[in-house]
Amino acid sequence: MNVPTISPEDGFIAASQFVLSPPKPREWLVGDLIPAGTVTLLGGDGGTGKSLLALQLAVSVVTGEPWLGQSVRTGSALFISAEDDVEELHRRTATISRALGGATQGDMERLLVMSRAGMDALLAEMNQSKGALTPTSLFQSIEDQAKVTRPNVIVLDTFADIFPGNENDTSEVRQFIGLLRGLAIRCQCAVIMLAHPSLTGMNSGSGTSGSTGWNNSVRSRLYLERVIQDGYEANPDARVLRTMKSNYGRTGGEIALTWLDGVFVADAPDIGLDRVALSVRAERVFLRLLDEFTAQGRTVKSANATGYALKAFVSTGRADRLTKKQLHEAMERLFANGEIKEILGGDGPPSKQTKRIVRASGTGAQPCETYA
Structure with missing residues (x-):
């Protein structure tokens, strides 16, 4: 069978050509997190640190150092900020460089930054005659620079400053993402x-913004958020970076982070012996706090209602930086091992009594190792 001749201007390719050679492997800036050649949306509430995190990524790209413990594709980078002035970008870059042990001048020559703080930062404008978004001169200057430096990543901070349209208009959103995807491809x-x-995206934990077109149009979406449980933030320096969407990889992944000395560092994973040690520590902390509450005449229960043990324990600030999830897993293990149980207690008739958690060996406080 003869393969029809396809002229380049037609834009069509005979799929039969795909079987003649293996496809090129997919390229990633950060494996399974940020794909190359397309658009990734990094969301986060104001003040969570997404600008800092993105600048750390740009520095990692030019230095070859890991980003949050992940390998990156080394090369050059462009960082365009409409929120931070040059002096702030200078301070942050210097802090990141120190955290990496000092980047060389040669490394940092490959990172080009642009501040549009206090200036027009729009990358598109509405062409009334065409009824469509078209690139601005700023967009073209960024692309012209990218064609010279061939960056592995272009960071744009933030969409509220660079997008000219209505964020709830799906058509305008998709057109704008299309312009950025074209930039990534070229x-x-x-x-x-x-x-x-x-506000809805924050409250739901989805991290979405405006039209569903934002989530649907990008190929990858990450969300940086604080660690807040039942309205309580046990550690103001803790963050979680979640993979909310990945067309080319798995979703649902999480990287636990901590802000330390001006930068974000990835928390050590709980694996192997470390996980066992964490489990043992969580059980000891649970029992210690249970004993303290019992000695004070305060009761706690396993159900998520008034007197919920996990919420009560975390709110004391003495839970040794353990999360509700870790304490919940510890509680379930202690129930399964028969070390704690739930009984009815309180004054009055049985119908008025409520359940409470106690040590299986008795209802009073028992000796337990104390941890600061």
Whole structure:
């Protein structure tokens, strides 16, 4: 069978050509997190640190150092900020460089930054005659620079400053993401756009913003958020980076982070012996706090209601930085091992009594190792 001749201007390719050679492997800026050649949306509420996190990524790209413990594709980078002035970018870059042990001048020459703070930062404008978004001169200057430096990543901070349309208009959103995807394809790099979630996106934990077109149009979406449980933030320096969408990899992944000395560092994973040690520590902390509450005449229960043990224990500030999830797992193990149980207690008739957690060996406080 003869394969029809396809002229380049037609834009069509005979699929029979795909069987003649193996496809090129997919390229990633950060494996399974940020794909190359397309647009990734990095969301986070104001003040969570997404700008800092993105700048750390840009520095990692030019230095070859890991980002949050993940290998990155080394090369050059462009960082365009509409929120931070040059002096702030200088301070943050210097802090990141120190955290990496000092980047060389040669490394940092490959990172080009642009501040549009206090200036027009729009990358598109509405062409009334065409009824469509078209690139601005700023967009073209960024692409012209990218064609010269061939960056592996272009960071755009934030969409509220660079997007000219209505964020709830799906058509305008998709057109804008299309412009950025074209930039990523032509320059063969990852484009990362930072964004603030809507109030609904924050409350639901989805991190979405405005139209569903934002989530549907990008190929990858990450969400940086604080660790808050039942309205309580046990550690103001703790963050979680979640993979909310990945067309080319797994979703649902999480990286636990901590802000330390001006930068974010990935928490050590709980694996192997470390996980066993964490489990033992969580059980000891649970029993210690249970004994303290019992000695004070305060009761706690396993159900998520008034007197919920996990919420009560975390709110004391003495839970040794353990999360509710870790304490919940410890509680379930202690129930399964027969070390704790739930009984009815309280004054009055049985119908008025409520359940409470106690040591299986008795209802009073028992000796337990104390941890600061």
